[in-house]
Amino acid sequence: MPSAKLCDLHTHSLASDGTETPSEVVRLAARAGLAAVALTDHDTFDGIDEALDAGRRQGIRVVPGAELSLPHDGGSFHMLALGVDPRNAAIRAVAGRLKDARGPRNRAMVAKLAALGIDVTLEEIEEEAGGADGVVARPHMARVLVRKGVVRNFQSAFDLYLGRGGAAYVERERVGFDDCVAATRDAGGVTVLCHPFTLGFDVPGSAASRQRFESWLTQLAGRGLDAVEARYGSYTAKQERYFSAAAERAGLLPSGGSDFHGTIKPSVKVGSGRGRMRVPLAWLEALIERASSRPAARP
Ligand SMILES: [Zn+2]
Ligand SMILES: [Zn+2]
Incomplete structure (x- = not known):
């Protein structure tokens, strides 16, 4: 059993593309000795009520969230809306449109x-x-x-x-980064950039690609992004060092999670990812503190 209090801020259930029920995800988190777990299914809050119930039964804090899929040219741009009120109309509308x-x-x-x-x-x-x-x-x-x-x-x-201009191209309805940030704030939560290695920047990579990535990250911080996954279920030690440092340089808070999906990614466990991941509960507390310290987005 780990001595410091730990959490996992990125997991999936049957409500999106995971293989376990929300209650089972919470049970696994409790069994791993975690103090808190966030359920962050893709573009939906459907599993949250069940997870919150399970959390009360198991005596573990459940943080409501969702993983939002944003349009991005180079790869997958996923962002967590974390610590949100899942009944908030703005965040529900954004998730539904996505x-x-x-x-x-x-x-x-x-x-x-x-x-x-x-x-x-x-x-x-x-x-x-x-x-x-x-x-x-x-x-x-x-x-x-x-x-x-x-x-x-x-x-x-x-x-x-x-591609844009290609013979079969159809414009996707755009729900952009700014819409997601505004809705997440309206719902009382924080935004976390997920697994930045999937964005197509080739980082850590070369100095040039690091610079390109970090100037983009700094720009997102200026537009209201709160945090980056500094720890992640499948990061190597090198990725963990790099993304932690890049987050800090951009003035962003660290977050971390396994991206647990159940048996479709059997090597990734709740709380520890592929084995080396540890996410301090203090990181969750700092994220909640940031959310509660800013004025509401709308009067
Ligand atoms: Zn993702
Ligand atoms: Zn995910």
């Missing part, structure tokens, strides 16, 4: 491809993405097009068909 945005767009793009004589089904794309419940997006379409020999490589799939 959740609904992908389905119609994917269908419209498949229809455009069909009109061009390219035979690709939504089911094939969902299969490429590991099922319809998770995030199904253009990179999965691109991989299907490459596999079927429609295009030579991933890049030409975007150049010819899927």
